[in-house]
Amino acid sequence: xxxxxxxxxxxxxxxxxxxxxxxxxxxxxxxxxxxxxxxxxxxxxxxxxxxxxxxxxxxxxxxxxxxxxxxxxxxxxxxxxxxxxxxxxxxxxxxxxxxxxxxxxxxxxxxxxxxxxxxxxxxxxxxxxxxxxxxxxxxxxxxxxxxxxxxxxxxxxxxxxxxxxxxxxxxxxxxxxxxxxxxxxxxxxxxxxxxxxxxxxxxxxxxxxxxxxxxxxxxxxxxxxxxxxxxxxxxxxxxxxxxxxxxxxxxxxxxxxxxxxxxxxxxxxxxxxxxxxxxxxxxxxxxxxxxxxxxxxxxxxxxxxxxxxxx
Amino acid sequence: xxxxxxxxxxxxxxxxxxxxxxxxxxxxxxxxxxxxxxxxxxxxxxxxxxxxxxxxxxxxxxxxxxxxxxxxxxxxxxxxxxxxxxxxxxxxxxxxxxxxxxxxxxxxxxxxxxxxxxxxxxxxxxxxxxxxxxxxxxxxxxxxxxxxxxxxxxxxxxxxxxxxxxxxxxxxxxxxxxxxxxxxxxxxxxxxxxxxxxxxxxxxxxxxxxxxxxxxxxxxxxxxxxxxxxxxxxxxxxxxxxxxxxxxxxxxxxxxxxxxxxxxxxxxxxxxxxxxxxxxxxxxxxxxxxxxxxxxxxxxxxxxxxxxxxxxxxxxxxxxxxxxxxxxxxxxxxxxxxxxxxxxxxxxxxxxxxxxxxxxxxxxxxxxxx
Numbered sequence: 001x002x003x004x005x006x007x008x009x010x011x012x013x014x015x016x017x018x019x020x021x022x023x024x025x026x027x028x029x030x031x032x033x034x035x036x037x038x039x040x041x042x043x044x045x046x047x048x049x050x051x052x053x054x055x056x057x058x059x060x061x062x063x064x065x066x067x068x069x070x071x072x073x074x075x076x077x078x079x080x081x082x083x084x085x086x087x088x089x090x091x092x093x094x095x096x097x098x099x100x101x102x103x104x105x106x107x108x109x110x111x112x113x114x115x116x117x118x119x120x121x122x123x124x125x126x127x128x129x130x131x132x133x134x135x136x137x138x139x140x141x142x143x144x145x146x147x148x149x150x151x152x153x154x155x156x157x158x159x160x161x162x163x164x165x166x167x168x169x170x171x172x173x174x175x176x177x178x179x180x181x182x183x184x185x186x187x188x189x190x191x192x193x194x195x196x197x198x199x200x201x202x203x204x205x206x207x208x209x210x211x212x213x214x215x216x217x218x219x220x221x222x223x224x225x226x227x228x229x230x231x232x233x234x235x236x237x238x239x240x241x242x243x244x245x246x247x248x249x250x251x252x253x254x255x256x257x258x259x260x261x262x263x264x265x266x267x268x269x270x271x272x273x274x275x276x277x278x279x280x281x282x283x284x285x286x287x288x289x290x291x292x293x294x295x296x297x298x299x300x301x302x303x304x305x306x307x308x309x310x311x
Numbered sequence: 312x313x314x315x316x317x318x319x320x321x322x323x324x325x326x327x328x329x330x331x332x333x334x335x336x337x338x339x340x341x342x343x344x345x346x347x348x349x350x351x352x353x354x355x356x357x358x359x360x361x362x363x364x365x366x367x368x369x370x371x372x373x374x375x376x377x378x379x380x381x382x383x384x385x386x387x388x389x390x391x392x393x394x395x396x397x398x399x400x401x402x403x404x405x406x407x408x409x410x411x412x413x414x415x416x417x418x419x420x421x422x423x424x425x426x427x428x429x430x431x432x433x434x435x436x437x438x439x440x441x442x443x444x445x446x447x448x449x450x451x452x453x454x455x456x457x458x459x460x461x462x463x464x465x466x467x468x469x470x471x472x473x474x475x476x477x478x479x480x481x482x483x484x485x486x487x488x489x490x491x492x493x494x495x496x497x498x499x500x501x502x503x504x505x506x507x508x509x510x511x512x513x514x515x516x517x518x519x520x521x522x523x524x525x526x527x528x529x530x531x532x533x534x535x536x537x538x539x540x541x542x543x544x545x546x547x548x549x550x551x552x553x554x555x556x557x558x559x560x561x562x563x564x565x566x567x568x569x570x571x572x573x574x575x576x577x578x579x580x581x582x583x584x585x586x587x588x589x590x591x592x593x594x595x596x597x598x599x600x601x602x603x604x605x606x607x608x609x610x611x612x613x614x615x616x617x618x619x620x621x622x623x624x625x626x627x628x629x630x631x632x633x634x635x636x637x638x639x640x641x642x643x644x645x646x647x648x649x650x651x652x653x654x655x656x657x658x659x660x661x662x663x664x665x666x667x668x669x670x671x672x673x674x675x676x677x678x679x680x681x
Contacts, residue, residue, distance in 0.1 A: 010676070017675040023664045038663035046669045056676055263624070271616065273609025274625035280650075283626055287651035 007057055011065075011072045019076060026266035028139055029080040030132040033073055040069060070125075078122070081135075088138060089115045092180055096173035097227055105225035113225045114183065121186055130205065131186040134254075137261030138179045143253060147175050149305045156297050160249035167250070174250070177230070181254045182261075184226070184234035188215050205259070206293040207238045240293025252295045256285070256302065259292055278311035279303065324368060328443045331361040335440045336585055339578035342571075348552050352413060359410040365398035365443075390445065390471070397442040405437050412553050438481055438581060441588040445471050459608040466603060470595040474588055481584060493527070497568050500525055501561050508564070527572070529556060532565040606633050610642045617650060622664040624650055 004012065018024075018039065024032045040047065048062045057065050092114075094107040104110070121127045137143060150157035151171045161167050167174060188207060207215075216235040220228060237254035241247050260281060270276055275283075282303035289296040305311075338354045372394060376385035385391040445467070500521060507514040518539055521528050529547070531539040554574060559566045616623045627642035634643075667675075 014676055018665065018667075021665055021667070023666065035663045035665055039665040039667070042663055043667075043672075047672060050669060050673055050676070263622070265622075270625060271609070271613055273605065273628055274613040275628045277625060280624060280626040283646065284624060284650050284654050287647065288654055291655060 007060070007068065008072070010056055011068045012076075015069060015072045015076055026268055028132070028136045029077045029084070030128065030135050031262075031265075033077040034129055034132050036073055037070065040066060074128075081122075082119075084139060085118055085135075086115065088179075089118070089183070093172070093176045094180070096169050096177040096180075097230070099167065099169040099173060100177075100229040101227040104227050110225045113223055114180070117187065117223060118183060121189075124189070127186050127189040130189040133260070133262035134182040134185045134258040135261070136264050137257040138182050140261075140264065140266065141175075141179075142260055142264060143178050143182075143257045144175055145309075145311075146302055146305055147171060147178070149309075150301065153301075153305075156301050157249070157253070160252075160298070165249045177233070178250055178253055178257070180230055181233040181237060181250055182258055184219075184223075184231065185237045185254055185258055187219055187231075188212065188235055188238045204292050205238055206240045209239060209244050212236055212239050241295040242290055242293055247295075249298075252298055255292070256294055256298065259285070259294075276306065276311045278306035282306050325447060327361060327364055328447050331358075331365070331440065331443060332447075334358055334361060335437070336582070338437075339581045339585070342578040343575050343582065345571075348548075348550055351552065355406065355409060355413065359402075359406040362398060362402040362406045365394070366402045369394040369398045393442050393445050393471070396439045397446070401437065401439060409553065438478055438584055441585055442474065442478055444588060444592045445474055459604065459612060461611075462600065462604045462608040465607075466595060466600045469599065470592055473591050473595065477584070477588055477591065493568075493573060497527065497557070497559060497566070500528065501559050501564060501566055504531075504564055504566075505561050508562075527569045528566060529569050530567040534563045605630065606636060607638060610638050614642065614645050614649075617645065617653070621666075624654065626650060 015036070018036050019032060024035055027035065044062065044066075051057050051065050052060055052062065057068075089111050092111065094110060097104045097107070097110070118131075121131060146157075148171065150161075161174060167177075169177070212235045216232060219231045219235060223231060233248055233250045233254060236244070236247055236251035237258065239247050239251065239255075241252055241255075263281065265277075268277060274280070282299055285292065285294060286296060286299045286303055289299055334354060334357045338351075338358055341351045341354055369391070372385060372391065373382060376382045376389070376391070381389075386395070504514070504517050504521070507517040518531065521531075522539055522541070528539070529541050529551075530537060551571075555569070555571050557568045557570050559568065610627045610629075613625060613627045617625065626646040627639070629639045629642055629646075633639055
């Protein structure tokens with residue numbers, strides 16, 4: 001590690017060791033970052049005497065050590081995340097935009113604006129944490145198999161998408177639409193930092209309608225190339241369906257899969273005698289739908305899909 | 312190093328148990344199939360070696376537990392009683408005497424009824440060998456889907472009880488003296504000959520009659536001379552060992568009867584019993600073990616992890632057929648109340664899945680330094 005002072009080197013190797021811990025296997029880069037940050041926060045009392053000892057970070061305050069560790073951690077995450085993000089956005093099929101707004105900006109301009117926005121967003125620690133779930137959902141295409149099934153069975157979710165929201169696009173376009181909305185969903189948080197954090201409910205990520213509308217106005221101003229309907233879905237995905245019954249079906253689905261992405265862990269083995277991770281998660285979500293502001297009927301349908309497939 | 316030797320010893324014992332079970336099966340199968348004496352002698356020698364091996368092993372284990380003041384624990388909870396029953400009595404009463412008689416070339420001459428009874432008791436004692444099945448239960452852990460020590464203990468307990476009941480019933484019934492019709496029949500044969508002893512032509516006719524009608528009569532001696540022999544001497548040497556024939560004497564009349572059909576009957580019964588025990592053990596392991604895991608230990612394990620681990624949020628799978636079992640009623644409460652509450656209050660938002668103590672963190676830091 002050329003050009004690093006000994007403390008930076010120590011911090012980098014410590015973060016690398018934590019990063020490689022087996023408990024974090026199957027997590028995405030942002031999820032790992034979040035887990036390590038929580039670990040540092042939760043274990044500060046034990047870590048302070050150890051890290052501030054003459055052997056590691058002599059005469060450093062805990063805040064200084066923590067700042068260095070955070071910075072190192074963020075660099076490590078970005079090293080993995082940024083190329084992933086680039087290929088995600090570049091790989092998005094934006095054909096669905098024609099169904100939302102026939103006359104829209106060129107796809108490449110939209111992609112560039114979206115990428116720029118996401119990179120700016122990831123400078124903000126709060127937004128970074130908020131982006132973890134949606135990013136995981138998009139990276140791992142968590143919603144795709146469910147959309148396939150809902151289109152095959154043509155029940156509640158399909159009805160809400162095609163008859164209530166009146167989307168005329170096909171299943172493939174809706175999948176891409178949902179992914180784009182998920183990527184932009186964290187915008188609600190980057191702007192909330194600027195707006196003194198008002199309206200944010202810690203934990204569930206649900207915001208009030210007026211706050212969402214305010215954010216939407218700001219998003220429209222900043223992301224002019226992106227069609228308003230997509231921004232609306234992204235902003236409204238942080239609303240509670242219990243409070244806003246007019247919430248778009250795509251926004252409701254984005255809300256569900258963004259939260260699903262938070263705890264999703266790949267390669268996680270299921271013990272004998274346990275239900276699959278998807279079925280378990282959807283059943284818990286069904287119980288807590290009010291807290292997260294989910295549409296319980298959608299959850300019921302998604303739960304049944306997971307149960308039927310043993311997911 | 313010591314641990315490696317212990318592991319090697321345990322593996323050796325398990326291998327010996329499996330081989331001894333094969334030998335037990337073959338010993339009876341050989342009688343039933345009419346294998347020649349030379350092959351049966353090899354099996355007999357193998358049986359003696361196994362009994363000796365297990366007796367030495369039992370004595371070593373007993374001595375070791377005695378040094379640790381754990382003799383009672385070894386003999387009771389440690390299933391030392393199975394080790395004992397499947398070794399010492401077999402060596403002392405079955406394979407040992409037979410092996411010695413074969414080694415010294417001295418046949419054991421016992422009266423007909425006594426011979427039959429002895430044969431039956433010895434065969435019954437040999438049945439105790441199947442108790443060795445119980446000692447190999449632990450090697451099935453890996454293949455029976457039962458990882459929990461609780462499940463293993465319960466399955467071992469019910470299997471031990473079932474097999475022990477079978478073995479003790481057979482042993483108890485074997486000890487009740489009962490003589491088959493053969494005994495009376497053969498006694499009547501010698502009485503018939505005896506009644507003709509004073510009339511030589513009648514005696515000769517009686518001998519001819521018995522040669523034709525009494526198939527089990529192998530050889531007859533009168534006044535020390537052979538007056539009837541069904542086979543050539545070589546045949547006797549190749550096919551008859553102690554236990555394969557009986558000897559009756561009345562005055563100057565000596566009769567040797569073929570006991571192989573009776574021995575075959577006993578071997579058939581033993582094989583039937585062996586198969587019954589084998590199936591009992593296998594069915595407990597293959598069917599009951601996984602059933603116990605499915606309906607008891609697996610749901611407990613899932614709930615335990617859910618309560619102990621911060622990020623473990625899998626629900627218990629509730630089989631429809633057992634949904635009213637107490638354990639699954641509890642599991643339903645866990646699924647419907649505990650996990651949602653955990654998700655709301657103490658789940659993802661608050662804790663990291665990284666669970667490292669100070670010592671582990673120090674190790675991480677030092678690892679890089681080194």
